[in-house]
Amino acid sequence: MKGVWLVFKKEILEFTKDRKTMFFTLAVPIILYPLLFGMIGKMGQREDQQARSSQTRIALIDPSNVIESLIQARTNDFTLVPAPEDDEKARQAIKDDQLEMLVTLGASAAQDMAEQKTVAVDVLYNRVEKTGRVAMKRLEDALRELNNATVQDRLQKLGASSQLAAPTSIQSRQVGGEELLLAKLLGTMLPYMLMLMLFVGSMQLGIYVTAGERERGTLITLLATGLPRHEIIWGKLLYVFFMGIVNSVINIGAMTFSMGTLFGGREVSDGYAAVAAEEAAQLSGIAAVVDPTVITLTLLLMIPLGLLFSNLIVFLGVQAKNTQEAGTSMMPVVLLVLFLGVFSMAPGIEKMGILPYIPIVNVSLVIRKLFAQQASVMEYLTAFCMTVGLAVLLTYISTKFLNRESAIFKST
């Protein structure tokens, strides 16, 4: 087995000799993620602030003056602008950012209100824009206030208790705190990122040490040494596996840290400033949120998964005549990995009974459940053992296959 270590050492040394590759593999994620997420965070923060600090321009058609005085009283939130001539022009004005919303009440609104009928409030706004969502939230708040006051007034006139309009009242107590919600969110995204990084992160390096060696004419010099062929393959396998793990840890670490920066910078989410601030605080300390046991169990799952992926990379790399062919042959696998990753992010997927028995997908599922503190020992062991079994089987098959002369001697 000494040969495995020697080949691994040689590959690592060769990797460290190329500063560019080393920089792009190891340093770029550490720089890029905080930069990228920081920029997105800043932009989001600026958008939030702009939306909150500016008044909502509202065009109001309220002939019987049911809500006009209410809107006018909220000077911090609204400014009244003349109503466009028709609905089409109002739509265009909203699209052109000349106003945020058109609110229309019928001519008989005041009378309906007096007769205790429900008054329809027609609202035209752009939900796609942040300013539109803030406008809607402000209007809902204003109307809620009006509704409450009206109901209380009516109850008083009827001589009824103010509790008549509120037969129930929810007093919620949470089993998991906000941190569990966030851990669950992380658990949904993590399997996807993990799979992607494990495969894509080591793919190019894997191609370099397999098809690349063949293309550069160095593979035969390696095979002509006294090292057993399977040890050469395992050495390369170990290198691809190791780089996949390193890549994943660096990328996911940098991403998790940067996510804290992203959410930490945001102060408002559709007006729920307090909740957003709480979320931000939780996400900033995401590392502390996640249980070390969960992290350890996730890392343990990465080992067989990484081995499985590195087997695929080495297998396809040695099979290819050159680096171009290797890259092309790996694309369908990248797409499959992407698909499985996205599939594992789908909501409600954890309820599908068959999934714990589907390789790779079950790893995603268990990671999701681990972060949501819902995974059972049986589920974890099933996913772990199945992945280990598959990785060992694939190692055996690829070693057997790659030991063949026809796999090694191909013309470039």
Place this chain on the structure above:
Amino acid sequence: MIHVVDIHKTFVVKDKKTRKKKTIDAVKGISFHVKPGEIYGLLGPNGAGKSTTLRMIAGLMEPQSGSITVFDHDAMTASEKVRRCIGFLSTDLGVYGRFTPRELLRIFGEFQGVDPKVAERRGMHMLERLDLTDFADVKMESFSSGQKQKVSIARALLHDPKAVLFDEPTTGLDVLTAKTVLDLLKIMKEEERAVIVSTHVMPMVEQMCDRVGIIFDGKLHGDAPPKEILSQYGVGTLDEVFFKLAADGGVA
């Protein structure tokens, strides 16, 4: 001692026109022996089967039938032992461009089971012998073909092999570098190594080889000292032997 007895090798290839698989007999029953202190020249045109024969002797490929033993090790059942006592130089001039010669020799020394310190000492001695000392710590990606070949030779001889297989060692080299390689072959002969050189450079064979075997269409024609071959074919140069074989379709 290298014993090659009646080896056959067949490749399955795909015909690009018909898209059907067909078999090609690359080596058809070749036998020869090489003693320590002997340089054996394997001659033949491109595609004759020289490289395949050398790869089979080096334990990199397996013959379909026949046997190969290298210093009492069977090339099929003990290929790793065979490779440890063989210095193999491939036609490919591929070197690890990111490494310096010193690093490469240390790494390959370890691959061949040589102590790193010994590998370093031997490597530097080889580089000195090949006039590459000044380039010992320069990355090989900028090396010329000749420099790459010299490093490859140093790598092949680093573990002090009893047998040496050089596949086209002077192809693409300038006259001076080619002479260095030829001088080294003479030294290896003096050091009692069994040397097999495959080439199609005839003057080199006439000058260097104790015996030659001409491979043509996968078969060995003649297995004798160069002069005997010439008299056997009744010609003055090995080039003429080649032309004659080509004209007779390898039947002579």
